Amino acid sequence: MGNGKDHYYNKSKQEGYRSRSAYKLQQLDDRFDILFGGASVVDLGAAPGGWLQVAAERVGARGKVVGVDFQSISHFETDAGLETVRGDMTTEETREHVRTAANGSADVVISDMAPNMTGEYDLDHARSVHLARQALDTARELLDAGGHFVVKVFDGRDFQGFLADVEDEFAFVATNSPDASRDASSELYVVGKNRIVAPVAEGDELTVDIADEGDEGDGIARVDGYTLFVDGATEGETVDVTVTDLKPNYGFAELRDGDE
Known part of the structure; x- marks a missing residue:
């Protein structure tokens, strides 16, 4: 010892x-x-x-x-x-x-x-x-x-x-x-x-409505109350996205081909 x-x-x-x-x-x-x-x-x-x-x-x-x-x-x-x-x-x-x-x-x-x-x-x-x-x-x-x-x-x-x-x-x-x-x-x-408690997982492919726009110009979609930031999306659009990254209270998604 x-x-x-x-x-x-x-x-x-x-x-x-x-x-x-x-x-x-x-x-x-x-x-x-x-x-x-x-x-x-x-x-x-x-x-x-x-x-x-x-x-x-x-x-x-x-x-x-x-x-x-x-x-x-x-x-x-x-x-x-x-x-x-x-x-x-x-x-x-x-x-x-x-x-x-x-x-x-x-x-x-x-x-x-x-x-x-x-x-x-x-x-x-x-x-x-x-x-x-x-x-x-x-x-x-x-x-x-x-x-x-x-x-x-x-x-x-x-x-x-x-x-x-x-x-x-x-x-x-x-x-x-x-x-x-x-x-x-x-x-x-x-x-x-x-x-992370999110209703989606990284890699999920979704169709979402862009309800708002963030400070950085990202579109904001909400899935069961969870916020997804979508780069390149505009308020009022409905877009197909892929979830790329999740944080405890919000996540990020990218537009899929055809919506860019």
Whole structure:
């Protein structure tokens, strides 16, 4: 244990955190601004509660944190609203408990879930990606537009495919290995910021009415209340477009051949 990393283990004992991993979330939040005052946070794989403690500190008295794990999570004093759910997120019963505890939606979903390690790298990696996908499914279910996501996953052959799925859901995606991770660890954290909730997908081909004109001269179409900016289109036109880029609250589309 002479590599200096267990500085974080000792530090956690001194500072009252339940796990050294608390410092990973602190460092991720310091870098990416995931947590904010008043946020509602769902923490998957929360036992023994180190991430919950950090989340509760950072969302403050107006915020709420919900922790979920197979194991029970003992209560701790916090100004934030705190609820814990004991159960398995692969079951509908547990998911329903979490939805209820979170009042149906969340601003942030975080997951430090890890598989029981077998020592067989490919198997541990595959199980890690499986857990990360469960966390992503929870984020899809609970996150409001503009919401944030943090998930642990082991690097390996399935990592890029998982990363691409996260990139489909969020306007900004990064990977990071916090200083508090052990030197020999293959764990990475994927951070997704600003959840995109749009009624269309990149590559969709649509026929839209141009209802308005933006400051830059783009035409503006609305699809189920979602704003699409269409370069080269004029108010009053009906045009065929291809969706090219999506942000949490608006997107961009190009005129298809024949409408230019």
